[in-house]
Amino acid sequence: MESRKLQKRILYAMMLVNLFVIMYYVIVCTVSKSVICEMNMAYAFLSNSGCIPHDTFTLCRDLLIYYGALCALILAKEDIYDENILNRVLICAGEMALSLIVVRTLNFYYSGIALLVLADLLYYENKKVPRVFFIVLQVLEFVIGNDAILSYFDNNIQFSSYLSGFDPMVRSWIIVAESLMTFTNILLFLLFVLTMIIRQKAENSRILRLNMALSGKNAELHEANVKLQEYSETIKRMTEIEERNRLAREIHDTLGHALTGIVVSADAGKILFDAAPEEAKARFDVIGQTARQGLEDVRRSIRALRPDALESHDLESALEKMIENFRETTGADIRYAQEAGKLLLAQDEEVTVYRIVQEGMTNAIRHGEATQINLIIDRKDRNLRVRIFDNGVGMQGKKTGFGLNYMKERVELLKGTLRYGNREDGSRGFFLEAEIPVRGVNPETEIPKGSVGL
Amino acid sequence: MKEWFIRGCVIVSSVLLYVLFWYNTLKPIELTVGVYAGSYWGTSVGNMYQVLDKAIRIYEEEHPGVKVRYVSGIGKDDYSEWLAEQFMKGTGPDLFFVLPEDFSLLAYTGALYPLDDTIRQDEAFDLSCYYEACKNAGQMAGRQYALPYESVPTLMFVNKSLLEEYGINMPSHSWTWDDFYRICSQITEASAEGSKEKAYGVYNYSWTDMLYANDAVLFSEDGKKCYLGNLKVRDAVLFDQKLRELNNGYTVTARDFDSGRVAFRPFLFSDYKVYQPYPWRVKKYSNFEWDCVEMPAGPSGSNVCEIESTLIGMNSRTRHKEMVWDLMKLLSADEDLQKEMFSSSVGLSPLIAVAEDREVLDRLFQGVPGDKAIDREVIHDIMNTGVAAPRFRRYSQAKIMAESAVDSALESGKALENYLTSSQHDINILLGA
Numbered sequence: 001m002e003s004r005k006l007q008k009r010i011l012y013a014m015m016l017v018n019l020f021v022i023m024y025y026v027i028v029c030t031v032s033k034s035v036i037c038e039m040n041m042a043y044a045f046l047s048n049s050g051c052i053p054h055d056t057f058t059l060c061r062d063l064l065i066y067y068g069a070l071c072a073l074i075l076a077k078e079d080i081y082d083e084n085i086l087n088r089v090l091i092c093a094g095e096m097a098l099s100l101i102v103v104r105t106l107n108f109y110y111s112g113i114a115l116l117v118l119a120d121l122l123y124y125e126n127k128k129v130p131r132v133f134f135i136v137l138q139v140l141e142f143v144i145g146n147d148a149i150l151s152y153f154d155n156n157i158q159f160s161s162y163l164s165g166f167d168p169m170v171r172s173w174i175i176v177a178e179s180l181m182t183f184t185n186i187l188l189f190l191l192f193v194l195t196m197i198i199r200q201k202a203e204n205s206r207i208l209r210l211n212m213a214l215s216g217k218n219a220e221l222h223e224a225n226v227k228l229q230e231y232s233e234t235i236k237r238m239t240e241i242e243e244r245n246r247l248a249r250e251i252h253d254t255l256g257h258a259l260t261g262i263v264v265s266a267d268a269g270k271i272l273f274d275a276a277p278e279e280a281k282a283r284f285d286v287i288g289q290t291a292r293q294g295l296e297d298v299r300r301s302i303r304a305l306r307p308d309a310l311e312s313h314d315l316e317s318a319l320e321k322m323i324e325n326f327r328e329t330t331g332a333d334i335r336y337a338q339e340a341g342k343l344l345l346a347q348d349e350e351v352t353v354y355r356i357v358q359e360g361m362t363n364a365i366r367h368g369e370a371t372q373i374n375l376i377i378d379r380k381d382r383n384l385r386v387r388i389f390d391n392g393v394g395m396q397g398k399k400t401g402f403g404l405n406y407m408k409e410r411v412e413l414l415k416g417t418l419r420y421g422n423r424e425d426g427s428r429g430f431f432l433e434a435e436i437p438v439r440g441v442n443p444e445t446e447i448p449k450g451s452v453g454l
Numbered sequence: 455m456k457e458w459f460i461r462g463c464v465i466v467s468s469v470l471l472y473v474l475f476w477y478n479t480l481k482p483i484e485l486t487v488g489v490y491a492g493s494y495w496g497t498s499v500g501n502m503y504q505v506l507d508k509a510i511r512i513y514e515e516e517h518p519g520v521k522v523r524y525v526s527g528i529g530k531d532d533y534s535e536w537l538a539e540q541f542m543k544g545t546g547p548d549l550f551f552v553l554p555e556d557f558s559l560l561a562y563t564g565a566l567y568p569l570d571d572t573i574r575q576d577e578a579f580d581l582s583c584y585y586e587a588c589k590n591a592g593q594m595a596g597r598q599y600a601l602p603y604e605s606v607p608t609l610m611f612v613n614k615s616l617l618e619e620y621g622i623n624m625p626s627h628s629w630t631w632d633d634f635y636r637i638c639s640q641i642t643e644a645s646a647e648g649s650k651e652k653a654y655g656v657y658n659y660s661w662t663d664m665l666y667a668n669d670a671v672l673f674s675e676d677g678k679k680c681y682l683g684n685l686k687v688r689d690a691v692l693f694d695q696k697l698r699e700l701n702n703g704y705t706v707t708a709r710d711f712d713s714g715r716v717a718f719r720p721f722l723f724s725d726y727k728v729y730q731p732y733p734w735r736v737k738k739y740s741n742f743e744w745d746c747v748e749m750p751a752g753p754s755g756s757n758v759c760e761i762e763s764t765l766i767g768m769n770s771r772t773r774h775k776e777m778v779w780d781l782m783k784l785l786s787a788d789e790d791l792q793k794e795m796f797s798s799s800v801g802l803s804p805l806i807a808v809a810e811d812r813e814v815l816d817r818l819f820q821g822v823p824g825d826k827a828i829d830r831e832v833i834h835d836i837m838n839t840g841v842a843a844p845r846f847r848r849y850s851q852a853k854i855m856a857e858s859a860v861d862s863a864l865e866s867g868k869a870l871e872n873y874l875t876s877s878q879h880d881i882n883i884l885l886g887a
Contacts (some may be wrong), residue, residue, distance in 0.1 A: 054544075
């Protein structure tokens with residue numbers, strides 16, 4: 001950042017030097033004009049140069065206005081230079097136009113102002129502005145903005161004609177001073193470019209350092225990632241252990257409690273059986289009650305876990321087994337159609353489908369008092385669709401049971417939808433329809449190629 | 455901080471500019487005029503200031519709040535340098551008189567403001583009020599840079615006494631080179647034979663003076679080409695040579711002429727106007743009778759003479775162009791002022807209406823004795839057929855080159871045609887550069 005400050009100072013110095021040079025030319029021309037008039041050479045001067053020199057006052061005023069505007073633009077650039085690309089291009093173009101006007105006003109005696117603008121263009125690096133175009137233009141202005149070259153195209157008084165009014169001695173001193181000032185300007189420009197190169201080199205090595213630091217951090221990050229994975233494995237194992245403990249506790253709390261009660265009641269019953277048969281009977285009632293309570297507790301606990309049937313069978317046979325059991329225990333007429341092809345589902349999907357069928361059939365019998373249940377599993381688009389409808393009493397009122405809510409939650413967890421209600425085809429009964437976007441592999445894509453009849 | 459600084463600068467500079475502008479509008483407008491003393495044509499009469507003062511008086515009455523100022527006492531010979539200095543210093547006058555030889559310099563350097571647009575916009579002004587040659591004197595490269603102020607044609611001076619001595623009649627206005635040559639040879643030969651004092655045909659009449667009368671031009675209108683090898687130009691050169699041969703190598707001098715031993719010489723109308731009537735008549739050429747006729751016509755041309763005009767131009771850097779234009783019109787195209795100029799000065803008015811005004815002419819030539827050779831018809835003829843010298847950047851240089859080329863061609867006695875053609879080539883190179 002220090003070098004940027006230095007560059008700015010060089011830029012200011014260049015502005016000052018250029019102002020001096022401009023004023024120098026004006027002064028030399030003015031003095032020369034009065035010398036020529038003194039020597040009664042005005043007529044000869046005009047007929048040689050072929051045009052009338054600028055009025056000193058007008059020239060001075062114009063130069064100061066244009067050069068002042070250029071310097072003001074350069075100074076104000078820091079504040080007004082924003083991200084807007086149009087603004088940037090306009091500012092750069094304005095600077096170049098002003099520098100050209102100054103050089104033109106000065107009859108192309110001096111084009112070092114182009115270097116000032118060039119330095120300023122370089123100072124504000126930005127790739128968006130057509131920089132190369134501007135730089136080439138400035139360099140051109142510097143090189144051919146020279147009265148010796150342009151006098152071919154433009155009717156102008158060359159600076160050397162003004163010098164003709166002076167003694168050879170004075171003339172050479174004027175030229176020496178002119179060269180000194182011009183070279184100072186060029187030197188400052190070189191210094192500016194040098195500082196810029198040094199700054200850019202420093203910048204590059206800084207970037208290199210940053211890159212190296214970044215790759216170090218990357219390695220650390222990778223290590224942390226591995227650790228995190230290990231940690232998550234540990235958590236998983238710990239969760240399993242916790243789950244096992246919970247199960248043990250559950251069994252102990254429910255089954256243990258019930259069995260204890262049963263054992264106690266059975267022992268008491270045995271003792272009371274002869275002495276007080278009535279009392280013993282009551283004990284047996286308690287046993288039954290406790291056993292049923294325990295059974296209920298066990299069921300509840302197990303329901304929170306994965307269905308047993310799924311553990312030992314695949315979904316299809318598990319479903320068939322459940323339906324068969326249901327038929328036998330309830331005597332309902334259950335019509336089952338599986339039109340979804342092979343069911344290759346993820347574990348959570350399998351559980352959901354199984355539960356839907358189980359809960360749906362249970363509801364139909366328990367709440368709907370249905371005698372006939374239709375179960376259809378098929379596919380709709382990419383979704384697996386489970387439909388259950390019965391001939392029961394349908395939904396009485398709007399109250400949805402705990403079971404349906406539970407089912408809905410499960411389906412929504414898989415980003416699916418659940419619809420239910422009284423049958424819409426006019427018949428008596430309840431219907432339930434679940435659509436689940438399954439992640440499992442679509443069996444149709446696994447059909448051997450040869451058999452596809454396209 | 456910086457923003458405030460910039461804002462402050464902008465505010466201060468705009469206030470300064472406003473004050474400057476306001477101050478400028480308060481100041482009375484002052485027009486400056488560049489003018490020389492005396493007459494351009496070197497005669498001792500003719501006063502530029504008299505007409506100018508009157509014009510300024512009229513102008514300031516018509517334009518209240520405008521002051522017109524001029525520096526007096528700048529001689530005609532210093533005027534060109536003085537004007538150039540003013541332009542160098544940036545104090546060039548708003549309006550200035552232009553000498554014929556300075557016109558092209560002032561036009562191509564941009565000192566003169568081109569008037570074409572101003573003329574087009576001014577409906578009350580028409581360039582056709584001037585004689586063609588006078589108007590053309592203010593033109594360069596097709597643009598009108600200046601308006602004519604005073605014009606002087608070149609006539610042929612005739613020594614009537616000498617002609618009478620040899621029994622020759624006064625030539626008519628429509629005479630030719632052959633007539634001219636016959637008279638010259640008659641006088642030269644007769645004086646050589648007789649015992650009388652030696653007499654000569656013509657003094658100071660060279661081929662460049664003959665060109666216009668032979669319908670020849672030495673340079674193209676734009677000054678890019680030289681026509682030295684042209685047939686009509688060569689005719690003039692040959693005629694010049696023929697006249698010189700009459701004198702057998704003797705060069706006629708001004709002394710010969712003044713003592714009345716030369717029949718002809720090209721003569722400016724300004725001199726005629728001054729020395730023909732009384733009282734100046736007695737000052738010069740008083741020992742013989744003389745008059746003027748039109749220039750003799752060459753084989754391809756007619757009695758055409760050259761007309762020189764002083765001009766009035768506008769500084770291209772003046773800030774009061776319209777006001778300067780009004781003053782220019784007053785000086786150049788106002789009939790009353792031009793009549794005043796015509797009466798008091800040595801030249802002719804470039805205005806057709808004034809130059810051919812009977813009243814003014816009668817007053818001017820009332821002191822001329824005997825038959826007047828120059829009357830209204832002759833002036834009409836001269837001014838309408840006359841031409842202005844070419845005006846371009848290197849005219850004087852190119853003319854000198856052509857003259858010296860012809861001189862050395864005649865001296866060397868080489869084949870004239872080849873010599874002129876090769877010189878023409880050299881001059882073309884100069885003009886093209």
